[in-house]
Amino acid sequence: MRWPDRLSWAEKRIRNLSLLIAGTFIVLIGGLWNIQVINGAKYQRLAHNFRVRRVYLPARRGNIYDRNGRLLVDNRASWDVDVIAEDVEDVGPLSSKLGNLLGLDSSLVAGKIKGKGNLPFMPVTVARDIGLEKATMIEERGLELAGVNVSVYPRRRYINGEVFSHIIGYIGAVGVEDRNEMAGYDYVALEVEGKAGVEKTFDSYLRGVAGGEQVQVDSRGYRDSILGRVDPVPGSNIYLTIDADLQEALWAAMGDKSGCAVAMDPGNGDIMAMVSKPAYDPNVFVSPASPSEVRELFSNPSHPMVNRPVSGTYPPGSIFKIIIALAALKKGAITSETSYDCSGAFYLGMARFRCWRKGGHGSMKLIDAISESCNVYFYNTGIKAGRKAIVEAASDFGFGTATGIDLPNEASGFLPTDEWVKKTLREGFFPGDMASLSIGQGYLSATPIQLAAALSAIANGGTVFKPRIVRHVVDTDGRIIRSFDTKVGRKADIDPYHLELVRDGMVEVMTTRRGTGRRARVDGLNIAGKTGTIQVTVDGKETEHGWFACFAPVEEPEIAVMVLIENAVSGGHEAAPVAGAFLKEYLKVRDKGRMAKLGF
């Protein structure tokens, strides 16, 4: 390629271009001079008068309803007071005024406003949840209180909070780690998330999306106009499977005892009611009267924060005899005619295992043994059936595996499987351990919800459903965005005839003179039940808990109830009456519903 000499025309053109560019820059500099120097004062005034605040608009959290649409949780308006230090002319007098209006110590208020960690031009919350009256007072005095602002935020309201506390859970401030992610947001302190219960497991549906607003304020922080707004997106609403009337009935039936109870629909696994006592009022977390109020809940030795049906594991005790029976029947170790003699004790080599009835039950066949809960019968039966058969039958009914219920912190219970025995029990499974297992104690534990699911399977012919607690998620326009269908956990492989035998036994528990469940009888309802009593050691002390499991009506079961009462004399004594009281109420609710359907 030819390399030409420097042409003067090219040079000239470049010079022309330079002139053009220089001219443009000069115009630019002129523009700067104009607005910064000539008109600088005017713009400074504008800037001073022309300030903008960003206002955070939190999203309304979704409501929670029971299965019939009764409102259980919603939001109420809460008024907060915040102050922007730079807008305040004189902190001292302002703090006194505010302090007087709010009933707060003025030096505290001043301290918050002047706080060291405060960012420039950012509002500092001085008081929360002051109520409409005080909020109106402050708004009225707006001109005197430059820099003070009252904002409305939605706050969670739990209607009848304690009764539903463990199902619904509570909310709290978003965790610190998450805060760093939200570094671009100015109002992180107001973000909440579910910490327990359905509030937690369905948090992503309930929480919605926050919005914001740009508000123009004058030099005194007084709102002039709204410059722009992004509307918050409200969270979606949740419909539970819980029937609020039944929940209240179950709560009342438990009285002031501690323990838990679950009422389930054996046809589909719906949880109709679930109570855990002692409980707590979730409203405490929204507006604590004092910081120690919350701390007390967590340090209380009776564990009110634990959701017993889901997280508590207990030995099933005599209730497990049903499973033992089924395992033995399946294996052929016993028949309905097999009988054992109970004289009050059972001997295994040198060891003596007592039956709870002094003097014994006499000669027992299966149905009697279930009805009177004879230990001796089941010591014999269990040993004949063998651990393997029992464990197999148990896991067939869902023991040892978490049910998968949509609540946090579910425990899985425990079964002494072959693997476990090999790995952990160095000397193997002793006959004594076998005896304990035969009456539902020893190396065995389950959660009340697992037991309820297994009980439902007995009631419905062998299907262990996954317990369902949420039915639908519905958006604010009323459209269902997610439905939760009935799910089968597993199908137990049992002979229907065996089930019938066992059910007959459970009916006798309720109807015969010596049946252990007689304190749960309800007129007009055919119930099948089973009692249980377990010895446990809690915090170093020995005590007894009582179980009662039942379903009704026997012919076509509509409801299955599992009750556990802690520190009880026996299952039949304390747990059965709770179920009885509940079922009485259940009849009323059911019949009211049927009348309603018929148009009465």
Next chain:
Amino acid sequence: MLMLSKRYDFVILACAGCLVAFGLMFIYSATFTESKYSPYINKQLLWMGIGILGLIILANWDYRHIGALAPFLYVCAILLLLGVLHLSTPLRGARSWLRLGQFSFQPSEFAKLAIIVVLAKFLDSFYRYRERLWFMLVSLVIVILPIFLILEQPDLGTALIFIPILFSMLYVSGVKPRYLFFTFLMGLLSLPVLWMFLRPYQQNRLRIFLNPHLDPMGLGYNAIQSKVAVGSGGFFGNGWLHGVQTQLKFLPERHTDFIFAVIGEEWGFVGGLVIIFLYMIIVFRGLWIAEQARDPLGRLLAVGIVVMLASHVIINVGMAIGLMPITGLPLPMISYGGSSLVTVLISLGILECVRARRYTH
């Protein structure tokens, strides 16, 4: 060392260094949060590192080799621009970014430099036909395709910047001024037609430019607030980190398109003047390099790069003070943005390279 300074222009590099450093200061002011930390600084430093590397590589390379790569660069640019249209996820309604893991980059930034190189190569290869009409027309065609693709994103600002670049390069390459004038006239006359093709929000931007108070709550907001911010800086400014409008975080895009508002507010007229002077030094020394270039290729590369830089500065600062409509063009080396920073640094590398080969008597 002496040899080096005869080869390379360190003044340009020094000015660029100052601008990048100032850029970091202002990005910090515009973006630091509660924890006194700004995530943008780290990324900008990373891009700076990559850009400096690129600059050094290109400064030592012979620009004729780069010119030889022209067809390849053109194809790459077109592919990237097509890619971003079809493969990217829209951000605020524009498909301008491509994501690679944690990082995103803007192909249109690289496309600017690529087109400058391609155009320079073409104008140089057919130098002897520079007085012919088809010479100019083919150049227009070369540039039309990428402009069109960029307009599709849509990114009006970046598309428009090709016009001054194109015209200056054509002018310096020796096209008959008559042809240029006619083309310019045709462009002006077809503006009403082009107006039809603009999207509504782009039309609004032009309307707001003429009268920002038409919509002070919406589109005019940026324009008004930026002017107020800059103006309120006065002669000396409010001080670093103390720009009222900036710290109130009301100016959107204050770390990218509107960063000059931060400069104006915090450093005042003095600061703004210093920044503009730094750019002017780079621009005019670049034009001097163009004059001294040994061949048309070098000359045109230098002119294209210089005009690209100058146009960015003029349009961006103009926009911040209300002399130009809002376009979304970054302020070179100062606005936050990796693609722009790397492209500009590489461009300066090429400029240095042209200087290295300059004609010395």
